[in-house]
Amino acid sequence: MSHVEDELKDQPACWTRAAAEVIRFRDRLPAPGERVAYVGCGTSYHMARAAAALREDAGLGETDAHPASEFPARRRYDRVVALTRSGTTTEVLDLLVALRGHVPTTAITADPHTPVMTAADRAVVLDYADERSVVQTRFATTVLTLLRAHLGLHTDAVIQDARTALTAPLPQGLERAAQFTFLGRGWSVGLAHEAALKMREAALAWSESYPAMEYRHGPVSVTTTGTATWMFGPPPDGLAEVVRATGATWVADGLDPLADLVRAQRLAVATAVARGLDPDRPRHLTRSVILTDP
Structure with missing residues (x-):
């Protein structure tokens, strides 16, 4: 069995722990009314x-998301929150260093022994959710x-849906589809990506x-027999x-969209x-993108 199979099965336990411990990190996460940017790369950006x-839909303040490499330098925020599993991604570290002394920053990471711990003003460490797989x-x-x-939007029902997502069979033959389209609305657009x-x-x-x-405005043209369209x-x-x-x-399937992402991982x-x-071990990929100076 691959590492990723073991890791995705552990998600209900990880979510339960994160929800129980969130109170420890309240002073490091955005306060109501703050203008906030979340940043990341790849999966973390989604x-x-x-x-x-x-956060914005909950009425807690204007909230944007940016790839760390495309952060709008002229836009003003009360706090920037960086998501980085490895704590070593070059674009994230460069941004945090550039923001130091100008904007309060928080990093959420899996590894407390990496440069992000000093690059950010504050850190939230979820080391129990770290992974061996690149994916x-x-x-x-x-x-x-x-x-x-932290937003008051987590419930025990989400955990139960995650357990269902791990045990319910996938549609027969779905893994042999020629093309996959994932769709979302609101916050679940990020999950679709x-x-x-x-x-x-x-x-x-x-x-x-x-x-x-947006799906019917062009993308539906690739949908045909042998393809799959998945709605979050x-x-x-x-x-x-x-x-x-x-x-x-x-x-x-009617599951909570985050739990449904577990099915998509499967x-x-x-x-x-x-x-x-x-x-x-996906081809051409590594756990972290670390750039060197030319």
């Missing part, structure tokens, strides 16, 4: 997008669980992701019928295995 949408699963979702709990990234990373699969209402959260009226009419597989692993790939 979690940042979901967290930003949740992120439990760290990313545990970070988002922590942030949901993350699901598509998982499919590309682990399984080298043709995968795309969109806000659900409630779909727009009539969308399921549009997809089924193309002959594609429609996937929407699909990525199953597709990788079906293609004879090692989901722990």
